[in-house]
Every structure is written in C-alpha cells, then in structure tokens.
Amino acid sequence: MRILSAIPSLMLLAAGVAAAATSNPARDAILAAFAAEAKQADPAFAGFSAERGQAFWTTAHAGGKPDTPSCTSCHTPDPTREGQTRAGKQIAPMAISRTPDRFTDPEKVAKWFGRNCNSVLGRDCTAAEKGDVITYLAGK
Amino acid sequence: MKRLALPLCLAIGIVGSGARAEEGLVVPPVEHVATLKECGACHLAFPPQMLPARSWRKLMADLANHFGESAVLPQATRAEIAAYLAANAGDAAISKHGRLFMRGIDATQTPLRITQTPFWQAAHEEVAAAAFLSDAVKTPSNCAACHRAAAKGVFGESEEE
Numbered sequence: 151m152r153i154l155s156a157i158p159s160l161m162l163l164a165a166g167v168a169a170a171a172t173s174n175p176a177r178d179a180i181l182a183a184f185a186a187e188a189k190q191a192d193p194a195f196a197g198f199s200a201e202r203g204q205a206f207w208t209t210a211h212a213g214g215k216p217d218t219p220s221c222t223s224c225h226t227p228d229p230t231r232e233g234q235t236r237a238g239k240q241i242a243p244m245a246i247s248r249t250p251d252r253f254t255d256p257e258k259v260a261k262w263f264g265r266n267c268n269s270v271l272g273r274d275c276t277a278a279e280k281g282d283v284i285t286y287l288a289g290k
Numbered sequence: 291m292k293r294l295a296l297p298l299c300l301a302i303g304i305v306g307s308g309a310r311a312e313e314g315l316v317v318p319p320v321e322h323v324a325t326l327k328e329c330g331a332c333h334l335a336f337p338p339q340m341l342p343a344r345s346w347r348k349l350m351a352d353l354a355n356h357f358g359e360s361a362v363l364p365q366a367t368r369a370e371i372a373a374y375l376a377a378n379a380g381d382a383a384i385s386k387h388g389r390l391f392m393r394g395i396d397a398t399q400t401p402l403r404i405t406q407t408p409f410w411q412a413a414h415e416e417v418a419a420a421a422f423l424s425d426a427v428k429t430p431s432n433c434a435a436c437h438r439a440a441a442k443g444v445f446g447e448s449e450e451e
Contacts, residue, residue: 217358236359237333238432261363268360 176254177246181284183256187277195278203286206279213272220270221283229290245290253284314446315413317387322374324367332361334433334440339387340404343379347372348400357403405430 181198188195208227210219217236218224224241225233230248233241242249253259259280267275275283320326320335329335338346350372353361363371380388394408401407405414414430421427427435434440 215355215358215360234428235332236357236429238428238435239331239333265360265362268354268362269358 174250174254176256177252177284177288180253180256180259181281184277184281184284188281191277198278198281198285200282200286200289203282203284206283207286211271214268214270215272218266218269221266223270229287244287246288247290252287314444315387317443317445319441319443322371325371325374328363328367328371332359333431336404336433337387337443338375338378338382339380339385340391340407340410341375341379341401342381342392342395343376344400345402346375346379349402350375403431 207221224235225244229245230243232243235241244252246252263275263280267273317337317339320337326335350368353363353368376382378385380391382388391407391409395401404410422430437445
C-alpha cells in the first residue's frame with residue numbers, strides 16, 4: 151500500500167518533467183540532422199509536422215510484415231500509454247512527457263527506426279517521416 | 291492500479307518463494323551484457339541452454355526476419371551475441387543443463403522456438419492453451435508472465451492459476 155500512496159507525488163514529478171521535456175539539446179541535434187537530410191532529399195521541405203507524424207503513427211501501412219502493420223501495433227494508438235512487444239514485454243511510453251529521454255541517443259534512434267520501419271513499412275523511413283514522428287511524440 | 295499491483299505481487303513472490311524455487315528448474319541466469327541488452331529489449335533473454343547451437347546460429351543469421359519482425363543489429367554486436375549463445379547452447383560442452391533441454395531433439399532438427407522443443411512441450415502439457423493467450427500472458431514465449439523469476443534463471447512451477 152505504501153507504493154500506492156506514492157502515486158500522487160510521482161504524478162506531480164512527472165508533470166514537472168513534462169514541462170521541461172519539450173526541448174533537449176541532444177534531441178534538437180537529432181532533429182536538425184534529419185531536417186538537413188530531408189531538405190537535401192526535397193528542396194521544398196519546410197519543416198516537420200506533428201500532424202503528419204500523428205497520421206504516420208496511426209496509419210496501417212502496407213508493405214511491412216503482417217503482424218506489425220502500424221506503430222500502434224506495439225505502441226498503442228495513445229503514445230502516453232505503455233506499449234507491449236509481441237513477446238509480451240512492456241514498452242515505456244513513447245510520449246516524451248512520459249519518457250523524457252526518448253530520441254536523445256542517436257544510436258538508439260537509428261537502431262529502432264531501422265528495425266521498426268522495416269517491420270512496419272518494409273523499408274527504411276525517410277528523414278522527413280522520422281522527424282515528423284519525433285515532433286509528434288515530443289508534443290505528447 | 292492493476293499495473294502497479296503486479297510488480298508488488300512480483301516482489302513478494304520472489305522473496306516468498308525462495309524455497310519453492312529451489313524445487314523447480316533453475317538455470318544459470320543470462321549475464322552476457324549485449325545479450326541482456328539487445329535480446330532483452332523485446333523479450334526475456336532466453337537461456338542459451340534451451341536450444342542447440344545450430345538453432346542459435348540459424349536464428350542469429352536472419353535477424354531481419356525475426357519471428358515476424360526486424361531485429362537487425364550492427365554486425366559486431368550480432369556476432370558477439372551469436373558467439374555467446376552458441377558457446378552456451380544446450381549441446382555445447384560447457385552447458386550444465388543442456389542435456390535436459392536437448393532431450394528428444396533429433397540431430398537433423400533445428401528448432402527455432404524453445405516452445406517447439408519436446409522438453410518445453412512436456413513441461414507445459416498441463417497448461418491450458420487459453421492461458422497462454424490471455425491478456426496477461428499473450429504468448430507462450432512470455433516466460434516471465436508465469437515464471438516471475440525467469441530473468442534470474444528460475445523456472446519453477448508457477449504460483450499462479
């Protein structure tokens with residue numbers, strides 16, 4: 151029961167972290183690199199969009215592996231919630247308000263987009279797609 | 291509440307079941323850092339003793355198609371984990387429990403799922419198929435849903451159900 155009574159203070163702590171989580175130098179650098187790459191691929195690129203990111207997140211994509219048609223297959227449609235791998239292991243929420251160190255480690259970002267884009271879409275994601283998704287989750 | 295209650299039970303389970311755990315199946319816990327980190331990101335880092343070396347080699351050779359997902363790793367990490375798994379596999383010379391898990395696996399077979407091995411199937415014979423598909427378990431590969439101390443190598447009889 152002692153654990154349960156600690157919940158309100160934990161929630162306050164989480165709220166405090168959320169306010170500070172929107173900007174992070176490491177994440178900004180990752181986004182800047184994706185922006186440069188997106189601009190190179192398409193000179194008309196005019197910045198990332200949380201709306202496009204949300205649409206990408208919730209779409210059932212074609213071309214990937216049958217068990218994982220969407221980001222939501224494992225992460226659920228609500229990124230503030232915990233997800234679950236197909237093997238049953240819990241995944242910490244992807245929303246930055248809930249898991250502040252998301253998208254701050256370039257290697258981890260490369261590894262998981264590399265795997266998951268190929269699982270879900272059957273191809274690598276474009277820099278624009280990755281930046282849109284991060285932008286969407288940074289606002290969640 | 292449900293999510294919080296679960297780890298609480300778990301903690302009590304581990305503390306309270308020490309004696310019981312010794313009655314069950316105990317294997318050396320996986321302590322290889324890369325295996326714990328990379329395999330353990332999605333599922334229990336399964337004890338290498340539970341499959342023969344040829345199975346681990348085959349599995350680690352096609353991480354782009356890993357049970358319906360891409361689990362690709364940088365080549366050096368992949369090789370390091372593959373070497374650890376093969377060296378500690380059920381049919382490796384140093385494997386302590388290997389013989390138990392290798393029982394009934396024909397030399398011509400290369401099972402890719404621990405749940406396909408005769409040992410696993412015999413051990414879970416009495417578990418209802420529906421229990422594996424429940425929300426709490428989801429899949430038979432989710433060992434820790436029932437074997438709470440699986441990460442410590444303890445696969446005793448489950449206290450639940």
